[in-house]
Amino acid sequence: MMDTIIEPGDIARAYDFGPTSSRKDSVLTSPVSLFRKEHAMTRDDARRALGLDLNRPTALVQLGTGDSDVNEKMTAALSGLLGWKDLQVVLTKVPVDKDGNSLAPEGLDLKVVRYFPLAKVLHAFDAGICATGYNGVHELLPAQVPTVFVSNIRGTDDQEARAQWCNDFGFALRADQANLADITEKVKMLQDPAVRKRLSNKCAELPNTTGGQEIAAMLYQLAVEQKPVRSKSFTFARLMAQDHINRGLRHVANLGLRRVALVYRFLNPHITVQEIDQAPPVFGSHITAAELHPLIKSATRYEHLIEGASDSYRKRREEIAFAAYGKEMIVTKTK
Template structure:
């Protein structure tokens, strides 16, 4: 029998931001040692797990193109099963809107491991019917709470399948810096008021105009302006030209929020809860999201007098909202209202639920009838997909998922020199579309634009060999330069080198 806390794999999709990853990090931190968390993420910002001394492994998402979409779900299922076996996981938690076919394949093949779906609410009305088809296959569904839940009109609000908890956020779990220390860390003037702008994508013309107008108005009033640049996009520089906003790229953002006197932000789940629970006077500007109902969240939270809200498509309304945010009396009322909010308990509640399920072992799910639909879907992709014209695939909403061939790549072995110090002495390899970087390092920026097969730091030889077998099924590995260093050579002998299966030793 294993001793110590149960090992739990906390998996995330990529998404447009870091919401999924942050919620899983909050779950891990809130467990207070009650679980041994292993992060398994498709976010290229997964290296932030190293800040909290958590084990983490990166997997390429379905839109990355590293594994052709036609084969990607099979690849994902094998990755999940191999990782669960390697760490002897007692539970698997998936945070995402849509439970991928690959997750469901692994779920079915590992009936003794509880699979749990962390499924945030506030879906746009009418969205998500296909995703919810498979909800009863999971041992449990956990729904993180939302300050705007009273206005939830999405499909999940009508369901009774979820264990509802409070808001799941890093606020309250990460010790914030004091105002002076936060400003020094971000390069802000200690004596001038500062506003944070985090609008997400500004490719929409109305959002871009709102961003520009916010910068102009606050700068004209003598404020300094800081703008977040995504860790996922890898575009944070921390420097600026004279007169330009300060570009910041830090994680977790909640650690630095004491530096700001106001914020203008998109109304996504994580940023709203971090800002309001940190009592930062905030103007919410809904951004596009495929499922998340940001418009309703902004309207409901503003109706509770916890924030301001404005539609960027209505310039007059937006200007009036900026006027209010620049009014110290309004900011004071918003701060006071946010300080009256109860401390968030959702991460702790969710952690307790997961630990209980992990300790309980196998859990029978409510029904299995959805497997027929899932298997029919697989059959269509594998058997009929080759013959489907693009017009039909487009109508099905699955354009490009049924085509593609394995990539021909040269493995580039880059093991960390010391498992105890996984980033010491390593540099990012050049971006080369012909290379497949094989590494157990968690380097910031490593997963941007590179094709990477990432191995869990400290993995066993058996796991290294199993991952090589999985890779050989999904890539055509070409001959490459001889690996340098003892560990790289050991990985090559375990299968991470071009060659036939007969060349690989048994492990």
């Protein structure tokens, strides 16, 4: 029922043996990443933006916290950084458990940063420790950050397969997520300058992550040139009926009541007695928490724009916002 199915590419696609790996009904693009060499800050500029020392080594740790096993992985990873002279460790969240107890061993200089998009400042880091999610892999490796991947095994994303591919082909180090000692050992390897240089140089061989531009071009073509592919009416009706049946009798009953309510409202419509102009929304491309917090909490609507977007893009966004928020309808029933 879709005009096109778009599948973002994955650098580790060769190790994908999941349920959709053999399907041929999608358009495969290059990998998608927020990292762009032309937009990324230099090492020194990125460190200034994050408030880091320009001359000390820096490691980025992007691992989750919460469940006990996840917390243990965080502690094991941070333990592997002990002994790295003058190291400053950057995290994206405070390393504490649900009771507020620290997960970090004594002796590390920790700094929690909130910067978006982090891809813009990745050149600040000499090493990275990260889960093997799609975004982490396709940002850290194109930025040539020497990385140890510690996979999460929840959900449908096969992070272990992606980590194994990166390890087998020399782009990163894979830690056994089920072995805390191995996590510590693999992270400790990042203290060796030769290991970091080897991994960084190897990452320079990766293909360009231009999938975002490719997908944007496809969506543009769909919007302005192609006629939509019409689904077969019988097939569409059958799938919709099957969907409703699968949800159970309560859903079917609610669907019927909704139809009755719509018929009633058609015969007995509300009457609009007053229209009030709404305050125009605030438009901006803010990225810091300090800037975004008051805007999001404000009673005035906030519309976030893509940084560096064209004037025509902004104009169209303003038109859509006015159509959506332009007037407040005060509705009463007068008869």
